[in-house]
Amino acid sequence: MITIEGVDAGYGRLQILFSVSxxxxxxxxxxxxxxxxxxxxxxxxxxxxxxxxxxGSIKLDGVELSGRPPHEIARLGIAYLPQINNLFTDLTVRENLLMSGYMLSEEERRKRTEEVFQLFPFLRNMLHRKAASLSGGERQMLSIGMALMRRPKVIMLDEPTANLSPKMVNTVLDVVRRLRDDHGFTVLLAEQSVVKALRLSDHAVLLVGGRVLFEGDPSELLNNKELGRMYLGLGGG
Ligand SMILES: Nc1ncnc2c1ncn2[C@@H]1O[C@H](COP(=O)(O)OP(=O)(O)OP(=O)(O)O)[C@@H](O)[C@H]1O
Ligand SMILES: [Mg+2]
Known part of the structure; x- marks a missing residue:
């Protein structure tokens, strides 16, 4: 479990997050x-x-994360897929998967690659394609697969459905559902497909201007006309 308490944070001296819990x-x-x-x-x-x-403090299962460098946080079990540049477009699918498992023994790497193929069977037939030639949705699934190579406890996805067709949005969100249901991962999901994200999630946080305006049950946010209309583009009705 991740617990964030009273976090003020930003870039250099430019504060962006205010007392986030x-x-x-x-x-x-x-x-x-x-x-x-x-x-x-x-x-x-x-x-x-x-x-x-x-x-403020940021804890994963009681262990303080703030002050630690990203590679240490990754080692503690958190995988992070940034909004952009989350794979190596000049490399093939196979090379991307190998890169993300570079620290593993060959046997372990083969085992985990096999697990990734179980989740994304289509990748098996694309091993020698350059990642640049994949569709947006395929790229997202490859980058999720790359994150899984490290067998994290927590996977953080930053707008994995951005710029995808409605059908692909559903496919990717279905993968997110399976990460939870079939694999037991803890998922943090920043999303712009608000209604779909709220229907899928167990818990929701609304950030506005770097502050938490709501934290709680997704259906409560979905039914909160004021917050929904003002901040999430949900229709008036
Ligand atoms: N590296 C950076 N240096 C300085 N300011 C930044 C940096 N990255 C983001 N910001 C600023 O921080 C604020 C929050 O940006 P952030 O990217 O976290 O928003 P977001 O909610 O993810 O937005 P979006 O929905 O567009 O992805 C913005 O004002 C942005 O300009
Ligand atoms: Mg963003």
Whole structure:
């Protein structure tokens, strides 16, 4: 479980997050929602040790993460898929998977690659294609597969459905569902497909201007006309 308490954070001296507190329980999908520029990516980067934390604490199962460098946070079991540049486009699918498992023995790497293929069978037939030639949805699934090579406890996805067709959005979100249901991962999901994300998730956080305006049951946020209309583009009705 991830517990964030009273976090002030930003880039250098530019503060973006203000007194952010939230929880992400293990085995659950926690949706992080909010308008553009509200700090969703900054929050995920902050958990991953990529911003300056001025105050507060960020714990994974009781272990303090703030102050640690990203590679250590990764070793503690958190995988982070950034909004952009989350794979090596000049490399093939196979090379991308090998890169993300470089620290493993060959046997272990083969085993884990096999696990990735079980989740994404289509990758098996694309091993020698350059990642640049994959569709947006295929790329997202490859980068999720790459994250899984490390067998993390927590997987943080930053807008994995951005710029995808509605059908692909559903495919990728279905993968996210299976990460929880079939594999027991804890998922933090920053999303712009608000309604779909709320229907899928177990817990929701609304960030506005770097502050948490709501934390709780997704259906409560879905039915909160005021917050939904003002900040999430949900229809008036
Ligand atoms: N590296 C950076 N240096 C300085 N400011 C940044 C940096 N990255 C983001 N910001 C600023 O931090 C604020 C929050 O940005 P962030 O990317 O976290 O928002 P977001 O909620 O993820 O938005 P979006 O929905 O567009 O992805 C914005 O004002 C942005 O300009
Ligand atoms: Mg973002």
């Amino acid at each position: 939230m929880k992400a329980r293990s085995g659950e999908i926690t949706a992080i929602l909010g308008p553009n520029g509200s700090g969703k990516s900054t929050l995920l980067k902050t958990i991953f040790g990529q911003t300056s934390v001025y105050n």
